[in-house]
Amino acid sequence: MKRLLKLAALLGLVTVLTTGCAVNRATANVDPSANLSSLKTMYVKRIADDDNTYNLIADKLRSKGVTVSTGTEAAPSGVDAVVTYIDKWMWDMTMYMLELTINIRDPKTDFPLATGNSFHTSLTRLSPTEMVNEVVDNIYKGAK
Amino acid sequence: MIVAAHRPYLLAALALTLILGGCASPADRAAMTPQNLTVSKHHPYSLRVQTGGGAETGAMDSSNVSDADLKAAIEDAVVRSKLFTTIVQGSNGDYELSVRLTSLSKPVFGGTFTVDMETAWSLTKTSDRSVALRKSVKTSGTATMSDAFAGITRLRMAVEAATRNNIEQGLKAVAELKL
Numbered sequence: 001m002k003r004l005l006k007l008a009a010l011l012g013l014v015t016v017l018t019t020g021c022a023v024n025r026a027t028a029n030v031d032p033s034a035n036l037s038s039l040k041t042m043y044v045k046r047i048a049d050d051d052n053t054y055n056l057i058a059d060k061l062r063s064k065g066v067t068v069s070t071g072t073e074a075a076p077s078g079v080d081a082v083v084t085y086i087d088k089w090m091w092d093m094t095m096y097m098l099e100l101t102i103n104i105r106d107p108k109t110d111f112p113l114a115t116g117n118s119f120h121t122s123l124t125r126l127s128p129t130e131m132v133n134e135v136v137d138n139i140y141k142g143a144k
Numbered sequence: 145m146i147v148a149a150h151r152p153y154l155l156a157a158l159a160l161t162l163i164l165g166g167c168a169s170p171a172d173r174a175a176m177t178p179q180n181l182t183v184s185k186h187h188p189y190s191l192r193v194q195t196g197g198g199a200e201t202g203a204m205d206s207s208n209v210s211d212a213d214l215k216a217a218i219e220d221a222v223v224r225s226k227l228f229t230t231i232v233q234g235s236n237g238d239y240e241l242s243v244r245l246t247s248l249s250k251p252v253f254g255g256t257f258t259v260d261m262e263t264a265w266s267l268t269k270t271s272d273r274s275v276a277l278r279k280s281v282k283t284s285g286t287a288t289m290s291d292a293f294a295g296i297t298r299l300r301m302a303v304e305a306a307t308r309n310n311i312e313q314g315l316k317a318v319a320e321l322k323l
Contacts, residue, residue, distance in 0.1 A: 023202055023205055025199055027197065029196035029197050029244050031242060031266050032194075032240070032242050032266065032268060033268055103247070106278070109278060109279075110280050111264060111266075111278045111279065112246040112262070115197055115246040115247075
């Protein structure tokens with residue numbers, strides 16, 4: 001019976017480990033017609049009830065040499081790009097950021113010039129700063 | 145001997161493993177292909193399609209759209225609708241169509257599942273790299289309890305519907321261009 005229980009436990013462990021209990025995904029892509037290095041000024045459009053993610057994104061973009069402003073209103077004229085984001089949070093002992101998607105858009109047409117997404121479930125959770133860093137770094141890695 | 149005596153339990157444990165391991169399935173490329181798509185124009189050029197931003201579906205993940213399946217569905221729709229004369233692989237086409245999945249918002253609970261999708265479509269003329277189209281295409285797809293009882297199947301159907309609608313809108317926008 002003990003052997004059976006061990007076997008069942010092993011199968012359970014294999015199931016959990018191989019079916020994505022710890023799911024990690026980090027992707028980014030840049031439109032072939034876009035040139036990220038030419039985007040010197042950006043506006044991070046803050047989600048109304050977000051209290052910090054927009055700041056982390058703005059700071060990370062500033063570290064890339066971009067002049068960044070933020071706000072909840074429509075983007076001011078003259079910026080090279082508008083940055084939008086979707087952050088999804090989950091509870092597991094504490095709240096953590098499950099998924100972050102960042103889009104860098106053409107301010108005139110709303111066309112997504114570049115997109116990055118990171119998804120980390122609880123066991124491999126990252127801090128909000130690490131999530132933002134990962135997404136923005138991956139976007140710029142994919143740039144020409 | 146012990147194994148033989150507990151064979152039913154072992155089989156049950158294995159079945160549970162397989163069931164859990166196989167619970168999520170990716171969006172099906174055939175189901176993502178718009179059927180009976182009619183376009184206003186047929187462009188006498190060859191087209192290369194490239195896709196990005198998709199994701200494979202992990203078994204404990206929810207249904208995703210892979211780059212390969214999205215590419216195949218778009219190519220199939222182009223061929224069926226005769227929007228372009230031919231589809232080419234590699235870099236020899238007259239035009240290059242880039243479709244990037246930029247957002248796929250899926251519900252976690254509910255009876256009726258609605259999935260929202262955004263893709264970035266750009267069409268470039270290969271010879272001079274001029275951009276003929278840049279468009280954000282936003283669509284949604286819905287599946288109800290009458291479509292499927294199992295939540296994972298319902299979600300997959302909603303993802304497929306959102307993608308199908310997206311491809312249809314994107315290709316109709318391409319058809320309106322004067323190339």
